[in-house]
Amino acid sequence: xxxxxxxxxxxxxxxxxxxxxxxxxxxxxxxxxxxxxxxxxxxxxxxxxxxxxxxxxxxxxxxxxxxxxxxxxxxxxxxxxxxxxxxxxxxxxxxxxxxxxxxxxxxxxxxxxxxxxxxxxxxxxxxxxxxxxxxxxxxxxxxxxxxxxxxxxxxxxxxxxxxxxxxxxxxxxxxxxxxxxxxxxxxxxxxxxxxxxxxxxxxxxxxxxxxxxxxxxxxxxxxxxxxxxxxxxxxxxxxxxxxxxxxxxxxxxxxxxxxxxxxxxxxxxxxxxxxxxxxxxxxxxxxxxxxxxxxxxxxxxxxxxxxx
Amino acid sequence: xxxxxxxxxxxxxxxxxxxxxxxxxxxxxxxxxxxxxxxxxxxxxxxxxxxxxxxxxxxxxxxxxxxxxxxxxxxxxxxxxxxxxxxxxxxxxxxxxxxxxxxxxxxxxxxxxxxxxxxxxxxxxxxxxxxxxxxxxxxxxxxxxxxxxxxxxxxxxxxxxxxxxxxxxxxxxxxxxxxxxxxxxxxxxxxxxxxxxxxxxxxxxxxxxxxxxxxxxxxxxxxxxxxxxxxxxxxxxxxxxxxxxxxxxxxxxxxxxxxxxxxxxxxxxxxxxxxxxxxxxxxxxxxxxxxxxxxxxxxxxxxxxxxxxxxx
Amino acid sequence: xxxxxxxxxxxxxxxxxxxxxxxxxxxxxxxxxxxxxxxxxxxxxxxxxxxxxxxxxxxxxxxxxxxxxxxxxxxxxxxxxxxxxxxxxxxxxxxxxxxxxxxxxxxxxxxxxxxxxxxxxxxxxxxxxxxxxxxxxxxxxxxxxxxxxxxxxxxxxxxxxxxxxxxxxxxxxxxxxxxxxxxxxxxxxxxxxxxxxxxxxxxxxxxxxxxxxxxxxxxxxxxxxxxxxxxxxxxxxxxxxxxxxxxxxxxxxxxxxxxxxxxxxxxxxxxxxxxxxxxx
Numbered sequence: 001x002x003x004x005x006x007x008x009x010x011x012x013x014x015x016x017x018x019x020x021x022x023x024x025x026x027x028x029x030x031x032x033x034x035x036x037x038x039x040x041x042x043x044x045x046x047x048x049x050x051x052x053x054x055x056x057x058x059x060x061x062x063x064x065x066x067x068x069x070x071x072x073x074x075x076x077x078x079x080x081x082x083x084x085x086x087x088x089x090x091x092x093x094x095x096x097x098x099x100x101x102x103x104x105x106x107x108x109x110x111x112x113x114x115x116x117x118x119x120x121x122x123x124x125x126x127x128x129x130x131x132x133x134x135x136x137x138x139x140x141x142x143x144x145x146x147x148x149x150x151x152x153x154x155x156x157x158x159x160x161x162x163x164x165x166x167x168x169x170x171x172x173x174x175x176x177x178x179x180x181x182x183x184x185x186x187x188x189x190x191x192x193x194x195x196x197x198x199x200x201x202x203x204x205x206x207x208x209x210x211x212x213x214x215x216x217x218x219x220x221x222x223x224x225x226x227x228x229x230x231x232x233x234x235x236x237x238x239x240x241x242x243x244x245x246x247x248x249x250x251x252x253x254x255x256x257x258x259x260x261x262x263x264x265x266x267x268x269x270x271x272x273x274x275x276x277x278x279x280x281x282x283x284x285x286x287x288x289x290x291x292x293x294x295x296x297x298x299x300x301x302x303x304x305x306x307x308x
Numbered sequence: 309x310x311x312x313x314x315x316x317x318x319x320x321x322x323x324x325x326x327x328x329x330x331x332x333x334x335x336x337x338x339x340x341x342x343x344x345x346x347x348x349x350x351x352x353x354x355x356x357x358x359x360x361x362x363x364x365x366x367x368x369x370x371x372x373x374x375x376x377x378x379x380x381x382x383x384x385x386x387x388x389x390x391x392x393x394x395x396x397x398x399x400x401x402x403x404x405x406x407x408x409x410x411x412x413x414x415x416x417x418x419x420x421x422x423x424x425x426x427x428x429x430x431x432x433x434x435x436x437x438x439x440x441x442x443x444x445x446x447x448x449x450x451x452x453x454x455x456x457x458x459x460x461x462x463x464x465x466x467x468x469x470x471x472x473x474x475x476x477x478x479x480x481x482x483x484x485x486x487x488x489x490x491x492x493x494x495x496x497x498x499x500x501x502x503x504x505x506x507x508x509x510x511x512x513x514x515x516x517x518x519x520x521x522x523x524x525x526x527x528x529x530x531x532x533x534x535x536x537x538x539x540x541x542x543x544x545x546x547x548x549x550x551x552x553x554x555x556x557x558x559x560x561x562x563x564x565x566x567x568x569x570x571x572x573x574x575x576x577x578x579x580x581x582x583x584x585x586x587x588x589x590x591x592x593x594x595x596x597x598x599x600x601x602x603x604x605x606x607x608x609x610x611x612x613x614x615x616x617x618x619x620x
Numbered sequence: 621x622x623x624x625x626x627x628x629x630x631x632x633x634x635x636x637x638x639x640x641x642x643x644x645x646x647x648x649x650x651x652x653x654x655x656x657x658x659x660x661x662x663x664x665x666x667x668x669x670x671x672x673x674x675x676x677x678x679x680x681x682x683x684x685x686x687x688x689x690x691x692x693x694x695x696x697x698x699x700x701x702x703x704x705x706x707x708x709x710x711x712x713x714x715x716x717x718x719x720x721x722x723x724x725x726x727x728x729x730x731x732x733x734x735x736x737x738x739x740x741x742x743x744x745x746x747x748x749x750x751x752x753x754x755x756x757x758x759x760x761x762x763x764x765x766x767x768x769x770x771x772x773x774x775x776x777x778x779x780x781x782x783x784x785x786x787x788x789x790x791x792x793x794x795x796x797x798x799x800x801x802x803x804x805x806x807x808x809x810x811x812x813x814x815x816x817x818x819x820x821x822x823x824x825x826x827x828x829x830x831x832x833x834x835x836x837x838x839x840x841x842x843x844x845x846x847x848x849x850x851x852x853x854x855x856x857x858x859x860x861x862x863x864x865x866x867x868x869x870x871x872x873x874x875x876x877x878x879x880x881x882x883x884x885x886x887x888x889x890x891x892x893x894x895x896x897x898x899x900x
Binding site: 044177204230240254 | 345346347460461490491492493494495498499517518519520521522523524543544547557558559560561562563564565566568569
């Protein structure tokens with residue numbers, strides 16, 4: 001398998017309050033292979049969206065390097081890497097029609113004349129499952145699912161190789177989100193895409209991703225093949241997320257989960273960042289930060305007690 | 309306890325029938341779930357029961373709540389105000405809309421107690437501390453003095469919950485209470501809802517598009533599709549033997565951790581509903597010609613109803 | 621409640637056309653020479669001969685209001701065009717690029733904002749003769765900072781929305797992001813500012829005239845007519861009422877047009893209002 005995108009030791013900070021700085025992303029390395037769907041899960045504040053913005057060039061890392069197609073590249077925007085945002089209403093210019101919105105990438109690249117461009121717009125709209133009746137509509141006249149398809153079509157016209165999907169279905173209801181997930185799988189085949197799917201919903205990641213990384217407070221705590229990570233989670237945080245998932249089955253109830261707020265937690269300057277929430281935390285967990293270590297084949301965990 | 313008869317809501321300006329003749333009941337202490345897609349009318353049901361329908365809506369129907377009778381479109385806002393907050397608590401999806409950004413969260417909860425239960429300032433504050441501790445807003449005395457922007461989404465939702473239950477309502481309406489939250493926080497809120505309603509014997513009307521959330525809490529489920537009640541069943545039966553194709557469609561849409569996504573959809577689907585007939589007919593894989601006329605709601609067995617021509 | 625879309629717009633535009641026709645074809649509508657004094661008939665109340673009465677020199681107020689429309693409307697519209705063009709351009713650049721450009725432009729607006737209009741007018745009049753173009757320059761040249769601040773704030777808000785980022789990612793140039801994505805979304809605000817600027821300019825012209833810095837009598841403008849009338853307000857109600865009514869009508873016409881345009885330019889206002897009510 002050939003790596004299309006790689007990050008090495010990426011750090012991103014932002015100021016918070018008077019003197020504090022927060023490391024939103026703290027030394028993250030990951031590789032996305034060609035035609036792969038890579039999932040990034042974690043709670044809000046885990047740094048997963050910041051990581052997505054670094055990949056697309058919307059934000060700059062303060063340390064670390066990016067590799068694209070095997071070559072080291074400067075951080076910045078490029079045509080080959082596009083992004084679909086969580087809030088489709090904010091990501092589409094409310095004054096443009098669907099036709100103008102989808103056409104924009106072609107206009108910028110100065111491809112063909114208007115008739116040729118419209119032909120391509122129609123083809124891509126059909127690919128994302130939208131009727132040509134939609135051409136003249138404005139974003140507010142569409143449902144959330146339709147808007148997200150328009151956002152996808154907009155990125156597809158410039159023929160990207162990687163699309164970062166930032167919580168693409170979290171604003172949609174179940175049926176619209178299921179349809180979008182199926183569409184994403186179909187488009188991946190048709191356009192030869194690789195995805196980085198950012199989501200807090202583990203079941204969504206499980207349905208569409210091949211590999212997954214679990215992030216907690218800026219660090220990757222577990223990564224590996226989706227089946228491995230979800231069937232035999234090695235990090236207590238992964239286990240917590242899996243336990244918390246509400247199964248659509250009245251027989252499987254969520255166990256009672258301790259109430260912890262990240263804001264309540266004492267400063268985690270030393271040791272594993274998860275130790276204040278971890279029931280198995282030992283003295284070592286409080287003092288020493290665990291590194292990402294191989295547990296089994298292509299399964300990496302950052303936990304001192306993973307091997308027990 | 310709560311009985312709703314022939315509730316209809318329409319928006320004449322945009323020619324939309326949001327709800328048509330929905331009838332159901334909620335028994336004391338019971339948890340009833342309402343599921344449906346966005347636009348199915350589930351939020352309108354919540355607004356109608358709380359008397360908070362937008363003024364452009366044209367609504368009819370009758371609500372009986374613990375012996376009181378409300379006729380929608382006739383009863384005035386002051387009638388609703390007598391029960392809202394006291395006997396009826398409401399929690400909405402977005403907690404930041406319900407909180408005043410300029411007041412501390414503690415004062416917003418104790419204000420409710422002072423207004424409705426005529427408690428003294430000191431009593432109200434003591435009660436608020438108790439509630440904050442109960443809901444895990446530690447340390448309660450510090451949290452009370454904080455402002456909404458200093459709290460996370462999950463904490464704000466717990467403050468809203470505190471304000472909704474502080475007067476020990478007989479019925480709590482929760483409209484997508486966890487949709488905007490992380491999974492772990494969602495699990496906490498769901499556990500809290502379960503504990504609180506069980507402890508105070510409060511009935512809960514839980515509205516969500518997520519069947520996973522419904523499965524966790526509800527005892528009985530109502531399925532809404534295009535403004536109509538299409539299925540009603542006890543939770544175990546609904547998930548093991550869904551009778552309406554729309555319910556099966558919803559179940560197939562939920563991403564699961566144990567099974568692959570079972571949904572089958574055409575390449576281009578049209579979302580336009582048919583003008584007459586069953587609200588799901590345009591998307592139904594089991595559609596027959598009869599479906600162009602609206603099927604009646606048929607009672608299958610005790611407490612089980614379905615609205616489909618083609619039932620098995 | 622169903623409100624007819626666009627009624628305001630049509631009414632406003634009709635009124636503006638009506639006023640413009642009067643201004644352009646004033647010789648056809650006026651029944652007297654606006655400069656013709658009549659020592660016998662000063663301060664006559666409105667009647668058959670003089671529809672709006674006469675002023676302190678016996679001139680026909682109706683004819684003066686009609687001729688006054690020429691100058692007042694021209695000054696108002698030209699000054700508005702000047703301040704909107706300069707203000708939008710500078711405000712958009714400051715808001716979009718931020719940093720040094722923003723600092724520079726904002727300090728410039730501060731300077732212009734604190735520099736008194738009257739002082740600028742005095743300086744210019746000292747150099748040149750009072751003329752219409754000078755009045756337009758003074759009013760437009762002091763009016764743009766308010767527009768620049770408004771546009772800057774709006775562009776700063778809009779550029780942080782995701783659609784601007786999405787366009788950048790597709791490879792859009794700064795020019796394209798500004799012209800296609802940001803400015804059209806600020807258009808509603810700009811149009812409102814423009815319709816407020818016209819009556820404001822008409823009033824400022826009247827103020828300048830007070831110090832002899834505006835359009836000089838005997839050329840009638842609504843502003844200088846009002847000024848003349850203020851000493852007679854107790855004895856001759858018609859003297860101030862009719863030029864005042866003309867100004868009011870203009871303000872009203874531009875206000876209606878602005879409100880109508882703002883609604884028309886907002887794609888959401890066509891049918892969105894009720895839809896959002898249930899679409900949660």
